[in-house]
Amino acid sequence: MTTAARPGLRLLFGQPVNKMQGSVTPQSVLGPQADDERQRIRREFEAGVSARQTVLALCALADQKTQQVFEDALQTHTLSSSGLCLVALGGYGRRLLFPYSDLDILFLFGTEKAEQTFRPLISDFSRTLWDMGFRVSSAGRTIEECKRIEEDNIEFHLALLDRRFLAGDTELFNRLDTRVLPTSEKAARPFLLAQLHKLTKDRLNRYGNTIFHLEPNVKDAPGGLRDYQAAAWLRQISENKQSLNITAAEEDLASGAVDFLSAIRCFLHYANGRNDNTLTYELQAAAAERSLGVSDAETRNAAEWMRLYFRHARTLNRLLLRYLEQKALVPQTFRQRIFNVARGPKTEPTNGRPFGVRDGMFEVLNQPALSDRSQIFSMLTEAARAGIPLSRQAERCIAYIMQHPELTVSNAEVSWSGLREMLGADYPGFALRPMQRLGLLTEILPEFSRIDSLVVRDFYHRYTVDEHSLRTIEHLQELADPPDERAEHFQPLWRTVDRRDLLIFALLLHDVGKGMPVENHVAGSLEALASAAERLKLSEEEVAEVHFLIERHLDMSATMQRRDIFDPATVSGFAATVGNQERLQRLCLLTYADIHAVNPEALTPWKADMLWQLFVATSNHFSRTLDRDRVHAPDETSLLEQVRIVLEGGTTEEIERFLEGLPRRYLAVHSANDIAQHIAMYRKLKTEPVQIELRPSGRAFSLTLMTADRPSLFATIAGVLAGWGMNIIKADAFANAAGTVVDTFHFADLHRTLELNPTEIDRFRRSLVDVVNGRAPLQPLLQGRDKASRERPPKVAIETKFGFDDNSSEHSTLLEIVATDRPGLLYDIGSTLARLWCNIEVALIDTEGQKVIDVFYLTEQGKKLSPEKQSALFEALRTKLG
């Protein structure tokens, strides 16, 4: 506690005071007596006496010596105690005095005159106690001053809540205790409550809002003894003391946790010889060795003993959070009170579900319904989707269901498709964090229990391994609203990343190996992935992606710190390891999150910048080398074999014929299964020259179209999609050596035409085939849409930019276009290119919100575009796109 002494009193302590005259018990006796007693208490603690008895004994010693020195001082100064009393405050007031804690004492004066009279006595008294080894932290107030709430010294008022009579004028203390403070505390209750909320939240924030520190402070960190005290103060100040319904069992649990942490705090004080409450690695080992705070005879190593610590810390932290979750009382105006009464509680409609959102948090409205486990997962998925946390009430309801095995539980199995939805949402941490607290995460992913509360000694990491893993995910979801400049570059990557679910799954497992008996933790994490993937039934492609992310999770960090990222050879080498843009984006986000979650200072702006530079250089390498790296099919022996196994009746020659000459990106973004499907379409080209595959993909559709290359093909397909009101999000256009085109379009069905009218899917396919084959005109399709799309102004205006690059490719001119997205844009671009006889060798189409970023590899009669052609194209595009 910090109790600010009044200025007058502070001056008084600073003045030279005459040596204490005629002390009844000389200092030469008192000091050694106190020391002997302290040594005795310490020996007893080390011999196994409980911390509770130890702090009581220390308190009794302090009480006895304080009273004795006070009595002696009165005698020496020939004063009676009338008009002065000593009040124990804070921890000392609660009789919880740790070996090197301060003695918080209030000198309470009846009047200002009394204050003047007792100054010399107080000075002598305080010095004597200091000389005896007591760390006195004192404050002085008149009883009149205690009626006022000092708004800038809330700590003093909180300490007063634990007041206890120590010595002196009992009548004065009774006035303070029964008349003055109850009145002022009642009047200031909303203020005290609000301030206590603020102080507590600031403290929790200072420690990153987690109990899982590798070297925790057992007093102040979340889960420390201060949490318990803050909860006790909140209960004491709160008007409605019964509202939380803390059960007797919960009280017992908290009491056990306080005993355990008190034992650690005594141990730390004795070991450090000062009021230092940090449980360092060395002292963790020493505490584990002597089974500190543990009554069973089991032998535990430091990591196992720390798991006990975290279990107790979690109990205290949960208790505090329950109190904190109750709304802080703040004084309201009459108008606000009327408004709130009229409005009622903010509860959103539940749509028949057993849970709903109340005051910005999910609450359970029908607890028995939660025995259907799918309802719990539904609530968690909603939380992840909307970024709305679960209330403590909701967590307690779930915990109740989980702790009562006699309740019949249905739908306990979680499918990968359900989990995917949660992991792929915008705020997966809002589900995963309570799942970890409740034990649901390890139920679904038992591999995660390997790192539960696991301390791995490391100079850089600040948190336990499970906490680090969850923090990586929370740092990513924060990118929705970047908290600082380090995050700004990475925000668009998070928003547009493909298969976010796989990235989050990889983050959950990337360090699990640290809890396994393996030499290299990555190998252990991959082993964990194998078992989790088998149980959850991930597809082969999904396993391969997560495997890559876990196996390579340190590569990007190592490359940016140990290689010259401005050297093209470094970039191309790294690009070869990563393979494609989508993986690069996931690996970059994983690296960003992994460094960020090491400790709050680990991701310096310098490191964030280096990571971004490497990402940009590699990304540009991918988009600028597309037509340089072509597939030479006979070299791809392993892939040929994989495709041959999947493809029914396929020969190696047939597969080679199809793959030969495709850009390597085609292999990077398509699995062996995809390739086999494409070859099946390739076979049918002989009978039907336009092959289409259309499938839903999340909330969008994915279209693959295969046909022989022909002029304006890309523009035609884009035109049909625009005509049907489809907005193209991504597209790839590839061609093999034989001139067979494989174009893939991901598009959003803006008017939900295909979703709401399944019969339209066939008409859409026919329309596409007919227009591409030249059997139907495109123009009528476009006319209706054209007018509608031009009437809608864009929400965000993006400056249109065109960039030509003749250097990156040996055969083509690269054209990069950045513009505001609108339906039909790609058709406008494609038709302009076709009109000027530009052949699209490769195209990469992407969107980021309302911004489109298109890269075209263009040739004219097999050569790069001439400067004149570039200039004509620039003018034509500028006219068309504005």
Place this chain on the structure above:
Amino acid sequence: MMKLEAIIQPSRFESVKDALREAGIEGMTVTEVRGHGRQKGHTEVYRGREYTVDLLPKIKLEMVLPDKLVNTVVDTILKTAKTGKIGDGKIFLSRVDEAIRIRNEERGENAL
């Protein structure tokens, strides 16, 4: 005693650190810095936005050395930090009058 400040490529840092340790140097201060000398920056374009990298990332090493070790340390840094390309960095040396260990108030080279 001499104070040595070296600005080196981040990619060479691990090698320099290991070589210095082998040469018997254990204490150093390391700072992530940005700057440029003759190695000017460059411009990258990503998704239509230009990113000018005019200040390049470097690592700054600082250490105070007894006179007898200065040449060894300089040679070690030169050998391990050099790639031969522009941007390898620089070493600065300056004289130091006094060093004091705060813990026990030792002075001079004993404090290093």
